[in-house]
Amino acid sequence: MTMTKEKEDAVQAHKLTESPTAEPDFNGGAIIDDQGAEIPITEEMVQDACDELGDDETQA
Numbered sequence: 001m002t003m004t005k006e007k008e009d010a011v012q013a014h015k016l017t018e019s020p021t022a023e024p025d026f027n028g029g030a031i032i033d034d035q036g037a038e039i040p041i042t043e044e045m046v047q048d049a050c051d052e053l054g055d056d057e058t059q060a
Helices: 005-017 043-059
Strands: 030-032 038-040
Touching: 005 043
Parallel strands: none
Antiparallel strands: 030 038
16 A cells, blocks of 8 residues: 555654654554554544545545
8 A cells, every 4th residue: 555645744744753752652553664663543644544535436
């Protein structure tokens, strides 16, 4: 599965703001990036994906 540029930017921004001493709150899900780092799946990521699916369906 490939990520859109927006998703890649969001993941990168999350990496830059995450404190190395903070315990990640995965709430049961994460994305593994190309370097093997676990990126927690946020509610915003899920809502963005749902919005994209909704947009795709209206264009079909």
